[in-house]
């Protein structure tokens with residue numbers, strides 16, 4: 043198929059091209075009508091002039107309803123006023139399908155309705171822009187890690203053990219045994235890091251989150267680096283460098299998408315590094331000073347995160363949480379056994395926790411004791427304990443939640459729009 047894309051038009055002024063796409067919009071004024079075509083790379087205006095095309099082409103106008111699929115042939119013209127800066131003087135139109143009753147019109151629909159039609163909603167301008175930003179973020183993450191010597195090693199999705207607590211495990215039958223969908227690739231990352239030094243995995247993770255919030259999916263993508271010979275401070279530095287790199291990249295590459303989304307990027311431009319770091323205890327003080335009654339030892343909810351992050355215009359790193367509220371694998375702070383060497387990054391403007399991680403327990407006996415305290419099966423973690431028997435070293439890592447990150451970048455109020463087909467407690471379709 044002869045194929046030119048709308049994004050190629052700047053190089054093709056004066057030439058005849060064929061574009062394949064869908065009718066986005068149209069308007070008519072007697073002897074001339076305009077069709078706005080979309081093809082996945084952009085939008086462009088096609089001009090159909092009576093007398094310049096055969097009558098049967100000119101008369102197609104009433105039939106070409108929204109999302110009808112067409113191929114158009116025409117000459118490319120520069121036109122600053124036109125959407126995308128170019129337009130096509132039409133010579134011919136091939137109709138692939140005329141659409142009847144497209145369920146999504148330009149009028150406002152409720153979110154539930156749009157979510158039910160997610161497979162079609164994805165074609166709208168905003169959703170398309172979000173998908174592009176997500177793509178660019180993924181690319182930037184891979185580039186940063188590759189440039190810094192991280193080796194991507196994929197971790198399994200079927201697992202026999204819990205990484206992030208047993209309350210959010212998805213169970214499935216596995217040839218007469220029980221398997222769980224991975225909550226995090228971390229434990230396997232730790233094994234991989236002992237082979238390649240700096241590793242990362244990037245894949246879907248699953249949590250049977252019973253809470254219905256704007257920050258939780260049951261299936262979300264997580265990017266998780268893990269570094270051998272690394273302590274909590276270096277771990278924080280890696281996460282910070284990654285975030286700054288990704289933001290710079292998308293500020294540069296996604297201008298057009300941010301315009302479509304009407305995302306004011308001035309707050310993102312402030313994210314330059316040297317993120318403030320506060321201890322959990324200091325974060326509790328911030329809450330209490332803000333008039334929020336919060337007792338030391340509790341876990342932060344979304345509202346608490348918003349109050350804490352409101353004090354800063356860059357992401358804030360909260361470290362040294364009470365060990366009792368953190369996972370079994372976290373190393374205790376040698377200065378205070380009640381604390382764990384974990385950290386969370388809270389995004390500004392109330393976008394919540396985007397990164398969680400820390401230094402891992404590297405001592406065999408301590409880890410075994412922690413497993414027992416948490417009632418986790420020693421048998422299932424036998425291989426994991428091996429890592430503390432054969433060349434154990436200090437190591438650390440973190441997980442960045444992709445959908446949370448995209449939500450923040452795009453300035454959205456709910457993370458359901460950051461993944462093509464979100465999975466939530468009440469949403470398995472489409």
Ligand code: 4AD
Pocket residue numbers: 205206225226227228249251257258259260262264266267395396397398399400439440441442443444445446
């Ligand atoms: O803080 P979490 O639970 O950390 C871990 O899973 C570690 N094992 C990661 C590691 O150290 N390798 O999750 C990491 C991040 C969170 O900060 C958040 O951004 C995101 O994953 N996240 C979710 N995103 C969407 N929906 C959910 N239900 C999420 N749960 C966590």
Ligand code: MG
Pocket residue numbers: 386395397398
């Ligand atoms: Mg966390």
